[in-house]
Amino acid sequence: MADLVPPPQFAVNVFLASVHHLLLEGADHPLASHYPSVCARRGVECTRVSDARLTGAFASFCRAFRHEIAQCCATRATQTNEVGRCAILRAVLGSLHARGDRTVSLLDLGCSAGLNLLVDEYACVYGDADAGPSTATVVLRCELVGALPELSIPEIETRVGLDLAPIDVTDPDAVTWLLACLWPDDLDRFGRLERAVDVAIARRGEVVIVRGDMVDALERAASSASSATRLVVANCWSAAYLPEARRHELAARVASLARERPVTWVTMEGPRVARDLGVLAATARLAHRGASVVCVTEFADGTAHSSFVAETHAHGVWLDWHASSSTLAG
Numbered sequence: 001m002a003d004l005v006p007p008p009q010f011a012v013n014v015f016l017a018s019v020h021h022l023l024l025e026g027a028d029h030p031l032a033s034h035y036p037s038v039c040a041r042r043g044v045e046c047t048r049v050s051d052a053r054l055t056g057a058f059a060s061f062c063r064a065f066r067h068e069i070a071q072c073c074a075t076r077a078t079q080t081n082e083v084g085r086c087a088i089l090r091a092v093l094g095s096l097h098a099r100g101d102r103t104v105s106l107l108d109l110g111c112s113a114g115l116n117l118l119v120d121e122y123a124c125v126y127g128d129a130d131a132g133p134s135t136a137t138v139v140l141r142c143e144l145v146g147a148l149p150e151l152s153i154p155e156i157e158t159r160v161g162l163d164l165a166p167i168d169v170t171d172p173d174a175v176t177w178l179l180a181c182l183w184p185d186d187l188d189r190f191g192r193l194e195r196a197v198d199v200a201i202a203r204r205g206e207v208v209i210v211r212g213d214m215v216d217a218l219e220r221a222a223s224s225a226s227s228a229t230r231l232v233v234a235n236c237w238s239a240a241y242l243p244e245a246r247r248h249e250l251a252a253r254v255a256s257l258a259r260e261r262p263v264t265w266v267t268m269e270g271p272r273v274a275r276d277l278g279v280l281a282a283t284a285r286l287a288h289r290g291a292s293v294v295c296v297t298e299f300a301d302g303t304a305h306s307s308f309v310a311e312t313h314a315h316g317v318w319l320d321w322h323a324s325s326s327t328l329a330g
């Protein structure tokens with residue numbers, strides 16, 4: 001069945017998510033009692049069994065639901081929206097606040113469900129320091145390896161997301177698929193995503209989501225953001241999906257946008273992608289193997305100036321914030 005998954009999708013991920021999705025949707029099978037996320041949803045206790053019994057139950061489920069799994073594999077694509085990355089986005093926004101920006105607009109390229117546009121709605125715990133609303137239902141815990149970022153962030157005037165295939169948070173099937181793409185035993189991440197979706201549903205009137213390609217539709221999406229504020233354009237693990245030539249085009253489009261209005265460009269991607277985007281110098285020294293790099297690019301007189309401000313876990317689990325980037329050049 002996994003071979004029905006169309007490239008460039010990772011077949012195993014879509015196959016496992018398809019099984020998880022069917023179980024979350026209520027499929028009646030003993031396998032359900034071994035999936036922590038499904039048990040939590042159904043309000044029943046999860047049963048731990050040996051790997052051999054689990055494999056047997058999994059194979060039995062695949063035989064019983066082969067048509068449904070095949071349908072899922074052939075038509076779905078993995079989708080994620082990792083709110084943990086807001087701990088990193090918040091750190092960058094903190095540095096903008098520290099240099100005097102009091103209000104900004106956000107444009108998230110590859111926004112998925114748009115959850116990261118609500119960065120100021122989530123509490124964030126950086127080691128011993130707390131930031132964000134104390135009443136927040138979503139709490140991000142980020143271990144600090146480097147300096148403590150600034151904790152205050154600018155007010156966000158408009159929030160615009162751009163995605164090829166955005167997730168509608170009011171569509172239960174789409175949201176269940178988003179949840180199904182998480183590992184079923186990571187209950188913390190699962191619960192956090194559910195709560196973030198609830199926040200997004202409650203605040204949906206404040207978020208504009210544009211369907212389109214992040215290169216071709218960049219200007220169209222930017223036109224939905226307030227022109228009275230600096231526009232913070234962010235791409236978090238989304239430019240990774242562009243072929244190399246399109247990454248160069250994205251950089252050129254952002255620079256072109258910056259000739260029309262004040263723009264700060266935040267990228268959180270793997271080092272190779274950051275180099276293709278032209279925001280990370282080939283000579284930059286990386287301290288953490290496999291980490292994502294965070295770069296902030298400002299534009300002056302048609303010239304881009306990029307700062308390499310942090311290395312981080314891809315999901316924002318830890319952050320090595322460079323002390324010298326606490327205040328960016330204005």
Ligand SMILES: C[S@@+](CC[C@H](N)C(=O)[O-])C[C@H]1O[C@@H](n2cnc3c(N)ncnc32)[C@H](O)[C@@H]1O
Nearest residue numbers: 080081082110112163164165213214236238241
């Ligand atoms: C790994 S998800 C990351 C989502 C979100 N940025 C986050 O950090 O949680 C990548 C997202 O990029 C979107 N995407 C991929 N290629 C795109 C493109 N060319 N233009 C717009 N969005 C794209 C996908 O639909 C998906 O929602």
